[in-house]
Amino acid sequence: MGDGEVILLDFWCSMFGMRARVALAEKGIKYQYREEDLGNKSPLLTQMNPVHKKIPVLIHNGRPVCESLIILHYIDEVWSHTSPLLPSHPYHRSQARFWASYIDDKLSEYGHKLNTSKGEEQEAAKKDFIDCMKVLEGELGEKPYYGGESFGFLDVALITFYPWFLAYEKSGNFSMECVCPKLIAWAKRCMQRESVSKSLADPYKIYEFVQQIRNTKFGTDE
Amino acid sequence: MGDGEVILLDFWCSMFGMRARVALAEKGIKYQYREEDLGNKSPLLTQMNPVHKKIPVLIHNGRPVCESLIILHYIDEVWSHTSPLLPSHPYHRSQARFWASYIDDKLSEYGHKLNTSKGEEQEAAKKDFIDCMKVLEGELGEKPYYGGESFGFLDVALITFYPWFLAYEKSGNFSMECVCPKLIAWAKRCMQRESVSKSLADPYKIYEFVQQIRNTKFGTDE
DSSP states (O other), rough: OOOOOOEEETTTTTTHHHHHHHHHHHTTOEEEEOOOTTSSHHHHHHHHHHTTOOOEEEEEETTTESHHHHHHHHHHHHTTTTSSOOSSSSHHHHHHHHHHIIIIIHHHHHHHHHOOOOOHHHHHHHHHHHHHHHHHHHTTOOOOOOOSSSOOHHHHHHHTTTGGGHHHHHHHHHHHHOOOOOHHHHHHHHTTTTHTTEEEOHHHHHHHHHHHHHHHHHOOOO | OOOOOEEEOOTTTOHHHHHHHHHHHHHHHEEEEEOOTTTTTHHHHHSSSSTTTSEEEEEETTEEEESHHHHHHHHHHHTSSSOOSSSSSHHHHHHHHHHHHIIIIIIHHHHHHHHOOOHHHHHHHHHHHHHHHHHHHHHHOOOOBBBBBBHHHHHHHHHGGGGHHHHHHHHTTHHHHHHOOHHHHHHHHHHTSHHHHHTTTOHHHHHHHHHHHHHHOTTOOO
């Protein structure tokens, strides 16, 4: 079932796209990476994801799978013989899905606001973002990974925010290490995996990218 | 794995709660239904879903599962021996998940706006809602169910909007039958299943409920 051509339509710093990259690397799946110009999307992207026209899209033997968490499920189900991502017990699976959904609904929104706002709006976003990170740190507890003893679905879903931490810290003028030391220790543990370190974008490039967005929005003299 | 006590914390007309009810009925699972007063949430609800404090929550042997689509996955995985909801092939599973997510992101939002706005805002919501329904009708195609020959995950995810159609039609002054005849035929087909007809709320009561919300928001002389 896992044979055939695999193409990933992606954008270099997308935390959603990086999830697919980490999962593909964990499973040892060879694929073609195709960088999208989000200002001028390719005909292939609009054809493969006509509803949302968003990356990432995983194209397996010509058939598209969209939405990063759905892509993770797909990868885990098709290439099920190696490195399982979702826990085996339905209850633990439900909890991994719940927290991944929480990351998409909350962390993603607050992080975006933190990076693209100023003044009171940014202060509110910073507070929400830090609260959210603390909740996620609490959920990790004393476990080495969210997947317990092994790196799994929720680890993949969250670790792709790690290269964005520098930009969040600079935008909000705070230290993630001070706010969530256990979460940082977890992230460093994940980074020891080649599947992670080779799949994530450079934090400094992401920081520059965020600066460009801020400069365009607020001018260069902020 | 499927033994033990099952409790559903719910609210009578929630399309999300009704999903859990339909799935439990499809599987023939006995459970305690507990109606929540959303203006005065029970300590059990805030304890079982401390993050969102929202219904539905499925409590199985004391452990909570939150978020309706995650609950559907859980029910399907724990009670896997009968009436499978998700398709067996990973690609078809990914498509069912994609459209269920589309319903939650788009249809749910547009339907809510249609029921709770006036004037230009409502006209825009009506257009978005109808466009969305047409996309979903297109996805059904000529199949009897979204699950193909059998009633499945995506059928459960969408059919719980059916008892809301009357309120949407009255709010927007249009006929769903004229706009999406094939979708209405599908809904009637689903309603022939006892698991559906016995789990869904009364459309007239939902219409009255929406009228009360509109009266509270806009006054009774709108």
